[in-house]
Amino acid sequence: MNAIKIGLLGLGTVGTGVVRIVEKHQEDLMSQVGSPIRIEKIAVKSLEKERSIAVDPAILTQDPWEVIRHPDIDIIIEVMGGVEDTKTYLLDALEHGKHIVTANKDLMALYGSEILAKAVEQQCDVFYEASVAGGIPIIRTLIEGFSSDRITKIMGIVNGTTNYILTKMSREGASYEDVLKEAQQLGYAESDPTSDVEGLDAARKMAILGTLGFRTNVELRDVSVRGISSVSKEDIAYARQLGYEMKLLGIAERHDEGISISVQPTMVRTSHPIAAVSGVFNAVYVYGEAVGETMFYGAGAGEMPTATSVVADLVAVIKNMKLGVNGLRAIVPYKEKKLKADDQVFYKNFLLLQVDDKAGVLAQITQVFAEYEVSLDSVIQTPNAQQPGAEIMIVTHLANKASMEKVIKHFESLEVIRRIKSSYRVEG
Amino acid sequence: MNAIKIGLLGLGTVGTGVVRIVEKHQEDLMSQVGSPIRIEKIAVKSLEKERSIAVDPAILTQDPWEVIRHPDIDIIIEVMGGVEDTKTYLLDALEHGKHIVTANKDLMALYGSEILAKAVEQQCDVFYEASVAGGIPIIRTLIEGFSSDRITKIMGIVNGTTNYILTKMSREGASYEDVLKEAQQLGYAESDPTSDVEGLDAARKMAILGTLGFRTNVELRDVSVRGISSVSKEDIAYARQLGYEMKLLGIAERHDEGISISVQPTMVRTSHPIAAVSGVFNAVYVYGEAVGETMFYGAGAGEMPTATSVVADLVAVIKNMKLGVNGLRAIVPYKEKKLKADDQVFYKNFLLLQVDDKAGVLAQITQVFAEYEVSLDSVIQTPNAQQPGAEIMIVTHLANKASMEKVIKHFESLEVIRRIKSSYRVEG
Structure with missing residues (x-):
């Protein structure tokens, strides 16, 4: 033979x-x-x-x-x-x-x-x-397992390094810098960690998954990318307090008006199956119109x-x-690509603002949201022990990306807001 | 066309x-x-x-x-x-x-x-x-995704009805009978629920998964089966107290000496990914020598x-x-089937005993375990408020099935033990 x-x-x-x-x-x-x-x-x-x-x-x-x-x-x-x-x-x-x-x-x-x-x-x-996603047969699953379905959302924890860092920060209350250093010593992060921590590695994988899931040719430049280097241990503590885990999520979505693909640190409701994926493990969550929620979990590297x-x-x-059938089963993307404009991309947002601690501040802030038609899910004001002034945490309802950018721009010029401490996408 | x-x-x-x-x-x-x-x-x-x-x-x-x-x-x-x-x-x-x-x-x-x-x-x-497992492409995954690996363990929540019942009992402290009635009203359970609640449905699916995973012809009669009808809300409360969720798990294992396949209510450590699979959802956990831990999650029916x-x-x-290649990719099981004997099947066990509340009881009980070479992970004795006597919860280390059966047989004739209230397999 x-x-x-x-x-x-x-x-x-x-x-x-x-x-x-x-x-x-x-x-x-x-x-x-x-x-x-x-x-x-x-x-x-x-x-x-x-x-x-x-x-x-x-x-x-x-x-x-x-x-x-x-x-x-x-x-x-x-x-x-x-x-x-x-x-x-x-x-x-x-x-x-x-x-x-x-x-x-x-x-x-x-x-x-x-x-x-x-x-x-x-x-x-x-x-x-x-x-x-290393050992997870997700490409086969998208090509064959869901060939009959219309996939509308793919969310992936597709970079083990960043998931290790965020998990460690969340569990131990450690800082980004300390955990990164440790991850480098353990070989979980490269000596130049840019590609991982700035989300580029995840973006590449999301371009591949988006292409297969939506059967259209997603390119790297179609993916909007933000990494985890600005995530503070304070952000993670606030997220946990509100019932969220911080994850670097790749999110690809499809609606009738087009597709959107992004990678960003995201606050994920702890009840969502992907929130529990910890350490260097990867997972890809796939939502199909017919099949509903599915998730595929395993080692992403090694x-x-x-x-x-x-x-x-x-x-x-x-x-x-x-x-004798090589090359005859290739999946060639057959759908024309239509990217969503920013005012067609909707998600929930978390904002942490450091503000003057005086009467009327909250009214001014909520007024700005109203002006751009962003409605709010919750607003929590807390006095800040470390710094003068107060802090306000806000979670919005679904809001379009363009409007949220206008809100943030407006906040930058609002005198009662001393600093926009952080802003994150929220899922689940 | x-x-x-x-x-x-x-x-x-x-x-x-x-x-x-x-x-x-x-x-x-x-x-x-x-x-x-x-x-x-x-x-x-x-x-x-x-x-x-x-x-x-x-x-x-x-x-x-x-x-x-x-x-x-x-x-x-x-x-x-x-x-x-x-x-x-x-x-x-x-x-x-x-x-x-x-x-x-x-x-x-x-x-x-x-x-x-x-x-x-x-x-x-x-x-x-x-x-x-309905919408989860687990058969493709076992045939193609893991064609290169040696799968040694498959654990499945492959029956939505029983997972719904156990989840509800766990979350609400409700009794089996009440939740079953409710599941029947909601259409999650048949009017004759035997096939689901006695584990037969899950056993059939495990025979299929075992055949594909181990590439040997697993038959229904090779699967040892126990259903959930004897699981009490008290058992679930004890399980939670010790850090476990009760799940009807199909477990297929392969070692050099052979394979074993079973379906039984199992106490799963809450940190295990399959413990979080709730309601009517299904999940299949696959361990491969090379790929390590993976899990596939989604709707199991509907x-x-x-x-x-x-x-x-x-x-x-x-x-x-x-x-022109129909029928040419069929996977025909090519390995000879070798089933493990009971003394080759090892797992951890939970036992709940109702005993006389007097000196020396614990010594007698632990003596029996020692006699059959079953070592113990933990023993907790609690006075029982409702009934006379005391209760003893025991979790063993890995013990072979044959020895555990001998322990239980011995307990049945031990005077200080009033009743063996429950016994479960433990995973994770």
Whole structure:
């Protein structure tokens, strides 16, 4: 029986996991696909690096082209990361009729449509389950599980680093800076954490999920992004006091007038299933018109969870090869994209204001909300022990984004308001 | 463009949802499968029944054979329920080259292997996503999403009726009988609730999940079953006091020595993600060696959620038809079945004993545990205000089932124990 030969681009965390699973589960995999699976060649940065697995040095190379152009290799697994060079490699591989499995969210968010179009042209598979939410098979679920439904909302905790930081801040009352430092020491955060903490990583994943869920071509620039670096421990304490958990949520919504996609720190009602997702875990909440509320929970990163998704994709590619149907099941977005304008995007808001402690302040403030037709759910005024003046917490009803921006602009010039301490989206 | 013609067996709750989705999402479905989908014929019990949807009376028939043998129909959607007759219909349909989508857990749990074997023989598809956990695409997830992993544990809240009853008992301190009556009035429980409350419905679903997760042919008789009718509000109050929620859990486990599958009321640590699944919602927790902890949550029943899964299967069948690969992706269990003996099944236990309130009782009891090598996690003795004597709550460490049965047998003959009030499996 001829082995199916695989080429690996990259042998870092995920690549190591892929080698482990292919070796350890070889028998189970064979039972499913009918052939042995052999890793034929691996492109690595350094040939000398010490590795936690034993790999035959003869299959290692520093030249990615040796993998991509290898005549016996049918499937390329890309786990090296990077965007521009990687795109060149993968397009070339497709050009040569090779199928792709990738865990690269940056690449798929930026050039997914180009790569998928090339795959269709070449009748090749490109699968990327591992690019979003690691071990959770959410891409399959959106493509196949909900093919019959009209998905109207996707909310995701799709970045483990920020969820770890926010969970820790919430549970221990610690500051953002302290927890970030600890997360860096534990390896949960990069030494340059920008991509995670500023929400860019989550935005890429939401572009992918939005594209699949709404069957329209969501691009990274369509996602409005705010990170967690401005979230204070005080904000989290207030949120908890009101019955909310602070989460970095990606939110993609669809209504008749269009779609909106955003990533921002969000106060989530504790009774919402996604509020309980803690630590480095990920979860994607999907609301479909017919199916209603669903949620998918699991490890969002890490060697073995991510490799599980990569190898599941590999199994799917090989099954397609055996049936001769590669590239024929690709989901090409077929809906025209219509982005909502800011006055079509509605959500609840939390505002924390530091104000003068004198009569009539509340009246002035509520007057501004009324002027822009934003109605209020609750207003709580508390004297502040640390600072002069008082604090006012406000939760609005659903309000459109444009009006809320006008309210905030107005507040900035209102004399009785000393400072807008924080503002957050509210869900649930 | 030729329409794909569908025959429906049954037009009850789920059938109605299928008709609704096929009509309402016709355009989206066409974009995915490339053909219109038409419901050609529907077998119903009564032609006169008033229905919540408008259906052309000309396509209704009281004769299932008119649907099964209809020459233009390619796909049969079976949502009529029943086992023996239904099996005859479906085997005949397969014999005539028709593909099957079914929501019938009873049928699949009892005759799944026979039906799937016939499908492979006839190169036909048989899909049954809706048979377990309604709108949650858990069957796809086990077959495809985790094809690369070795699943070692599946825990499911797969019966909405019992979860509704237990949730209500827990939140309101109400009795089983009162909540059951209310559930029946609300339509959440049948007038004969036996199949739900005695755990049979959940057992059928666990047989299906076990078969897919462990890739071995789990049969209904392999599942040990205990229902919730003996759960008292006092038990639930004790559970909460110790930090547990009472849930009817299906638990399928795999170790090197074999598999075990059971359904029983279980005390689940509140920090476990499945403990928070409340009301009529379902959830399936899956632990894989590589992927670790995952959980899939959503509506377990109801017209539209269940129909979502049925129509998603329909889309998959039609895509396979277009590619000419029906029946070629069937998962046939390939592992030999090895069931664990009782002394190989380990779990924690909760016991509530009513005992004489005198010196030495605790020593006698702990002596029995020691004799059968069951070690204890905690023992709490409380005077009972309502009854003479005292109560002892015991939580064991992991103990094998055979030993625990011996402990309980021994307790029954121990004079100082007046009554074994309750015993439960403990998880988390």
